Amino acid sequence: MKLFVSDYDMTLYINEHIDEKVLDAIKRWREAGNIFAIATGRNKFSIFEQIEKYNIGFDYLMANNGALIFDNERKIIFKETIDESEAYKVVKSIFDKFGATVEIATDECIISVQSKVKNDILYSDAFKIGKIIDIEEIDSIKNIIQINKMTNNIEKTKTVADFINDNFKEVIAYGNIRTVDIVGKKVSKANGIAFLENKLKNKIEKIFTAGDSNNDIEMIKKYDGYVQINAGENIKKITNKYFSLISDIMNENL
Known part of the structure; x- marks a missing residue:
């Protein structure tokens, strides 16, 4: 079983649009028994509105950069507040x-x-x-x-x-x-993924991450992830693995 963790804005959702190829790839990824998670800086109200609008299937959702993590029934399974x-x-x-x-x-x-x-x-x-x-x-x-x-x-x-x-x-x-x-201080998308790893024990054989911004750097570095081809140069320099749509990565690894 593989885990794919995608940033939302300018990674999954690009230029105010989600490509049908991406939605189809997510569907097939999950149907194959793999896990798909969204990791975003958006708050829960904003990201759930987007999920409903585009009918995005997911297994886990990290909102607020991983401060809140939800399962696919929208139950909070992790929460970290600020002092x-x-x-x-x-x-x-x-x-x-x-x-x-x-x-x-x-x-x-x-x-x-x-x-x-x-x-x-x-x-x-x-x-x-x-x-x-x-x-x-x-x-x-x-x-x-x-x-x-x-x-x-x-x-x-x-x-x-x-x-x-x-x-x-x-x-x-x-x-x-x-x-x-x-x-x-302890909140990051990378730490959110580590939480999921622990929750899923030894079921995950490989983890894929994809992002485009500063709040994605740690998870891209830690999990040898991918950077969106139009990201800033400071983000692109952390890897040599790029993508246009996350469906490109999913299709290669199904």
């Missing part, structure tokens, strides 16, 4: 240094934290925001799974991620193109 006092400090520091809104994922909903002026841009579609609060109310939020900060460009994303990683030791920030994902 609340650390999370509050992170959010307040982001506001002080960079301004604008910060989004927080909890079990219940996605919360957008606004500044006092209340003229911030809200990223409702991107994060499926369910509640809006002021920065003064931050201490009321419990059970924090992930913190997100949207930016204007990749350079600002790197600046924010570097600031978090340089100043806070209990969290890790993954800078993607225009989004910084902040999770507990």
